[in-house]
Amino acid sequence: xxxxxxxxxxxxxxxxxxxxxxxxxxxxxxxxxxxxxxxxxxxxxxxxxxxxxxxxxxxxxxxxxxxxxxxxxxxxxxxxxxxxxxxxxxxxxxxxxxxxxxxxxxxxxxxxxxxxxxxxxxxxxxxxxxxxxxxxxxxxxxxxxxxxxxxxxxxxxxxxxxxxxxxxxxxxxxxxxxxxxxxxxxxxxxxxxxxxxxxxxxxxxxxxxxxxxxxxxxxxxxxxxxxxxxxxxxxxxxxxxxxxxxxxxxxxxxxxxxxxxxxxxxx
Amino acid sequence: xxxxxxxxxxxxxxxxxxxxxxxxxxxxxxxxxxxxxxxxxxxxxxxxxxxxxxxxxxxxxxxxxxxxxxxxxxxxxxxxxxxxxxxxxxxxxxxxxxxxxxxxxxxxxxxxxxxxxxxxxxxxxxxxxxxxxxxxxxxxxxxxxxxxxxxxxxxxxxxxxxxxxxxxxxxxxxxxxxxxxxxxxxxxxxxxxxxxxxxxxxxxxxxxxxxxxxxxxxxxxxxxxxxxxxxxxxxxxxxxxxxxxxxxxxxxxxxxxxxxxxxxxxxxxxxxxxxxxxxxxxxxxxxxxxxxxxxxxxxxxxxxxxxxxxxxxxxxxxxxxxxxxxxxxxxxxxxxxxxxxxxxxxxxxxxxxxxxxxxxxxxxxxxxxxxxxxxxxxxxxxxxxxxxxxxxxxxxxxxxxxxxxxx
Numbered sequence: 246x247x248x249x250x251x252x253x254x255x256x257x258x259x260x261x262x263x264x265x266x267x268x269x270x271x272x273x274x275x276x277x278x279x280x281x282x283x284x285x286x287x288x289x290x291x292x293x294x295x296x297x298x299x300x301x302x303x304x305x306x307x308x309x310x311x312x313x314x315x316x317x318x319x320x321x322x323x324x325x326x327x328x329x330x331x332x333x334x335x336x337x338x339x340x341x342x343x344x345x346x347x348x349x350x351x352x353x354x355x356x357x358x359x360x361x362x363x364x365x366x367x368x369x370x371x372x373x374x375x376x377x378x379x380x381x382x383x384x385x386x387x388x389x390x391x392x393x394x395x396x397x398x399x400x401x402x403x404x405x406x407x408x409x410x411x412x413x414x415x416x417x418x419x420x421x422x423x424x425x426x427x428x429x430x431x432x433x434x435x436x437x438x439x440x441x442x443x444x445x446x447x448x449x450x451x452x453x454x455x456x457x458x459x460x461x462x463x464x465x466x467x468x469x470x471x472x473x474x475x476x477x478x479x480x481x482x483x484x485x486x487x488x489x490x491x492x493x494x495x496x497x498x499x500x501x502x503x504x505x506x507x508x509x510x511x512x
Numbered sequence: 513x514x515x516x517x518x519x520x521x522x523x524x525x526x527x528x529x530x531x532x533x534x535x536x537x538x539x540x541x542x543x544x545x546x547x548x549x550x551x552x553x554x555x556x557x558x559x560x561x562x563x564x565x566x567x568x569x570x571x572x573x574x575x576x577x578x579x580x581x582x583x584x585x586x587x588x589x590x591x592x593x594x595x596x597x598x599x600x601x602x603x604x605x606x607x608x609x610x611x612x613x614x615x616x617x618x619x620x621x622x623x624x625x626x627x628x629x630x631x632x633x634x635x636x637x638x639x640x641x642x643x644x645x646x647x648x649x650x651x652x653x654x655x656x657x658x659x660x661x662x663x664x665x666x667x668x669x670x671x672x673x674x675x676x677x678x679x680x681x682x683x684x685x686x687x688x689x690x691x692x693x694x695x696x697x698x699x700x701x702x703x704x705x706x707x708x709x710x711x712x713x714x715x716x717x718x719x720x721x722x723x724x725x726x727x728x729x730x731x732x733x734x735x736x737x738x739x740x741x742x743x744x745x746x747x748x749x750x751x752x753x754x755x756x757x758x759x760x761x762x763x764x765x766x767x768x769x770x771x772x773x774x775x776x777x778x779x780x781x782x783x784x785x786x787x788x789x790x791x792x793x794x795x796x797x798x799x800x801x802x803x804x805x806x807x808x809x810x811x812x813x814x815x816x817x818x819x820x821x822x823x824x825x826x827x828x829x830x831x832x833x834x835x836x837x838x839x840x841x842x843x844x845x846x847x848x849x850x851x852x853x854x855x856x857x858x859x860x861x862x863x864x865x866x867x868x869x870x871x872x873x874x875x876x877x878x879x880x881x882x883x884x885x886x887x888x889x890x891x892x893x894x895x896x897x898x899x900x901x902x903x904x905x906x907x908x909x910x911x912x913x914x915x916x917x918x919x
Binding site: 299349 | 546547549642657658833834835836837838839842843844919
């Protein structure tokens with residue numbers, strides 16, 4: 246999947262977006278709220294604008310869940326297996342990962358650089374009857390407040406940040422001792438240019454053109470070394486690959502396009 | 513609403529099940545086994561009513577009941593089918609299976625309808641974790657974008673992610689949701705009744721194809737059997753209206769001494785044969801299960817098995833979605849259930865109809881052809897086995913609960 250949480254683009258200028266930590270929530274006008282509601286519909290419509298993300302979501306959710314279940318030794322067959330643990334979703338977008346993680350029992354925080362994403366996510370969480378702490382904030386802000394989380398997710402977001410090393414060290418610092426971090430992004434290869442950029446944006450039209458800047462894609466070695474430099478132990482790197490003939494996503498060993506890194510912080 | 517209800521009046525669940533038959537009960541047990549919170553609206557129908565008729569559970573469906581820990585209770589009241597004979601018209605050519613054809617297992621088991629509900633009601637009364645049985649009926653349903661809400665006759669409400677409707681062939685829920693059906697008129701009605709007979713049946717099941725429709729006898733516990741006698745509407749009506757003595761005489765003639773002297777006959781029930789399939793197996797926040805989705809011609813007699821397959825598939829789809837934290841009532845998830853079950857249902861519907869058209873007539877060349885066919889099938893082991901598998905089992909991927917695995 247070519248990083249479809251495009252609204253998380255921290256570097257993309259967007260007129261409708263309030264800046265990080267701008268006054269959110271209560272001050273939005275009714276017409277703005279209606280706009281957010283319409284956007285929430287589109288974020289969460291499995292056949293809508295984010296269809297590829299919805300198709301991709303079960304595979305990455307199962308992958309994340311399996312790692313977390315084995316890391317924290319929680320049985321997956323029980324309801325809310327992760328209760329008592331905290332999770333931070335960086336670049337939460339409309340909440341497509343944050344909501345499922347909340348249902349699995351985590352006490353969740355979702356942050357996004359775009360105010361409108363946070364509004365959309367809040368609205369949808371309320372409709373889903375879920376309690377999620379959504380904030381329009383940069384990870385640095387959480388860090389300066391001394392916040393730490395058992396799990397930090399940075400899925401399909403690394404390719405949008407301006408300073409990868411700074412981002413990785415901030416995200417790593419937010420992981421509590423004994424905690425775990427998962428980061429997914431796009432590799433910088435010829436194949437990812439053809440499939441992840443040209444294929445996803447121009448041929449399949451999964452993503453709006455200009456969603457990604459291929460030069461900002463991050464190689465697995467860069468991501469791993471950034472995490473190691475921040476005191477994390479990299480446990481696994483896996484590819485997430487799309488088979489256009491079966492129209493199916495799967496976890497593979499092909500790191501050429503989309504991949505995910507699992508890293509833990511020593512206890 | 514003009515009054516503010518306390519939260520006690522809203523029952524929250526993952527799945528709301530609507531239906532009062534055995535399948536609704538099995539569905540509740542299957543969902544609960546996966547850790548889903550289930551609200552059964554209405555509860556199961558009164559089990560003291562001897563409504564006649566049996567449910568036939570094939571060997572393929574048995575793992576579902578074993579996995580849900582229901583089998584021991586059911587088996588205590590079940591009768592195995594050990595011998596299965598198909599006869600066409602008055603000819604002596606027939607197809608004969610005995611249990612050796614499938615190994616040493618019985619083909620299936622029969623259990624009286626009300627006894628199945630008895631077992632399920634007892635199970636639900638044990639108040640398993642996450643199961644709420646609400647003895648009230650649905651006043652109105654609201655299928656919303658984020659969930660389904662029901663208002664009940666006792667003033668309470670149920671809020672769930674998805675509604676599973678197992679409310680029968682004329683499913684009010686399906687009608688209410690505006691899902692149509694494709695079906696047709698067969699001109700046939702089945703008369704169902706239980707009989708008692710003098711000679712032991714030894715697990716013998718019997719299907720006799722006659723011009724009006726199939727005449728089926730299934731063994732029950734003791735010296736009893738269940739008869740499903742399909743005829744053209746008018747003939748069926750006459751059978752229904754006969755004095756008991758007259759009906760006994762007609763039945764004796766039809767049985768032709770197969771089960772020895774007929775001693776008793778229970779109340780008769782008429783069921784019109786209306787093969788149909790729902791236009792969609794799912795709707796917004798809705799999934800159809802069992803006869804609400806499919807009613808095939810009873811000629812191949814595995815309606816209950818089809819419904820069991822629905823239960824196992826739906827429970828698996830919802831359980832898997834819940835365990836990765838997804839909203840289990842999302843259309844994308846419900847569509848998986850439809851893609852899994854509807855093709856198999858269509859195949860069953862068509863096969864059953866073809867069977868019925870082939871056998872429910874008295875056209876001599878066709879009879880000769882099919883008799884030759886039956887006799888040939890009987891002689892050619894692989895064909896015989898394949899046909900048996902179609903009749904007792906299914907095609908397509910088998911749900912975990914039917915493979916003897918837990919969810």
